[in-house]
Amino acid sequence: MxxxxxxxxxxxxxxxxxxxxxxxxxxxxxxxxxxDLRRGPWTVEEDLLLVNYIAAHGEGRWNSLARSAGLKRTGKSCRLRWLNYLRPDVRRGNITAEEQLLILELHSRWGNRWSKIAQHLPGRTDNEIKNYWRTRVQKHAKQLRCDVNSRQFRDVVRHVWMPRLVERIQAESAGGAGGGQAAAAAPVAAPATTSASAPPAYHLGPYGGRRQSTDVVVSPNKAHGGYAHADYYSYSEPGQAAAAAAMSPDDTSSAMRSTLTDASHGPQHHYATSAATPTNEGCGGAGGAAAGPTTDSDDMVQEEEEDVFAGTWSELLATAGRDDDDSKIGLPDFEFGDFEDNLWSLEDLCLQQLC
DNA sequence: AAAATTCACAACCGCCAGTGA
DNA sequence: GTCACTGGCGGTTGTGAATTT
Known part of the structure; x- marks a missing residue:
């Protein structure tokens, strides 16, 4: 292209x-x-035009909206900017361990159905999930010299990565009170949407790359239900540290758990059996194309006929936290090392004969 | 300190389906 | 039936920050 x-x-x-x-x-x-159409990075002025217009008139036909708002952008561009960046309930920043786990699981079921996956991660956009997959997951696949859709890699994900994420979630939960090392690796993004009392905040500004430190948060103008013009009241620190400080790891975990099981955001996710089933269910077909994501229609049927997740997140975490190994939701035992970015080593995988 | 490389993400594109004239 | 328009989706790329050499 x-x-x-x-x-x-x-x-x-x-x-x-x-x-x-x-x-x-x-x-x-x-x-x-x-x-006359502009392209490229959005400016603060453009963001404000879009935010204010939508606040006043709501979303509508994007092409006419773009014209009416005085934006020299395509409707598509406006829509994307709104959905991926300006929407008040959009969450950006670190993907939590819970979210990673969910992404891995849902991707194993649905493949690159990013928007569908995003529906189950409140506040996350398909674009962000897609980026996460490409930058993190595919990187690991590359390191392991596996194709990301290969059976080997899927097994690695299921048998190594997911269990480690569960461990990490447990560690974060446990460390939340004491603030151990898990707290240091704690998720930092606060769910902007789920707070009923807090007004939505628009994150304006850019603008490209990792310049989150320059983000501008525009507060809603509560007086008349609209959103103030250029009402910059808060500059978030890199990594949304302010939000992180406001929410302890434990808070985040519980918030995520409750959010992820919130029926209003779609079907509850019951993780246990899925993680516990060491791919025997999908193992028959062996590698190659058969190892790839199943078809859409198949998935839809599967989704409706059987919920591959057998317990809630809370149950999962509670179960996974037991000392007795047999009850560890069927996850294979691994020596869980540190929780650095590298969640496994090649040696690990060779030992497990996974790759 | 400078150059090179890697990483993360915003924004673009084409394709396709739905809708209305 | 068909054409144009629109919105949604998944894939891809450019860019700047961060990290490494």
Whole structure:
């Protein structure tokens, strides 16, 4: 694919992406709509236009919305910006261990159905989950020289990564009160949506890459139910440290657990049997294409006919926390080392004959 | 300290399905 | 039936920060 940003920028695009490029672009491009459209990173001004317009008029037809709001963007671009970034309930930042576990599990069931997976992770966007998968999960697959859809890698995920995530979740829960090392690795993103009392906050600004430290949080204007113009009242620190400080690891874990089992966000996820079933169910077909995600229709049927998760998250964690090994939800025993980013080693996997 | 590399993420694209004229 | 428009989805890429050499 060599179109769009990948195909190199023409002069207009370069103008558009430069600071203050909008005016320059308009001047250079003339009055035609097509050429008048801006591309590239959104500016604070554009974000404000979009946020304020939606606050006043709600979401609607995106193309007309873009025009009415005075944005020189396509409707698609506005929609994406809103859904992935500006929406008040969007959560960004560290993916928690619970969320990682859920992503791994759901991906094993549905494959790259990012939007579907995202529906089960409140506040997370399909784009973020997709990015997580590509940057983290596929990286591990690459390290192991496995194809990400291969049976070997799926086994590794199920037998090594998932159990370790469960361990990590337990450690975080246990460490929440005492604030041990697990606390240091605690999730930091606070669910913006689930707080009934807190007004939504719009995260404006960018703007690209890892510049979260420059994010601007725009508070809603509670007085008239709209959202204040350029009402910058808070600058979040890198990694949303402020939010992290406001929520202990334990709080986060319990919040996530309750959120993840909230029927309003979709079917409850019962993890235990899925994690406990060491791929015998899917093992018959061996590798290759058969190891890949099942088809959509198959999944839908499976989802409706059987819930592969047998217990709630709380139950899972409680069960997994028992000392008696036989009750450890059927997960294979591993020597759980540190909880650094590298959740397994090649030696581990060789020992387990997984890869 | 500078250069090179890696990482994380925003934003784009094409494709496709749904809808209405 | 068909055409145009719109929105949603998954795949891909460019970019800047962070890390390593």
């Amino acid at each position: 060599d179109m769009g940003m990948g195909g190199g920028l023409d002069e207009l695009e370069v103008l558009a992406m430069s600071p203050g490029g909008s005016a320059a672009l308009a001047a250079a491009a003339g009055s035609e709509d097509e050429a």
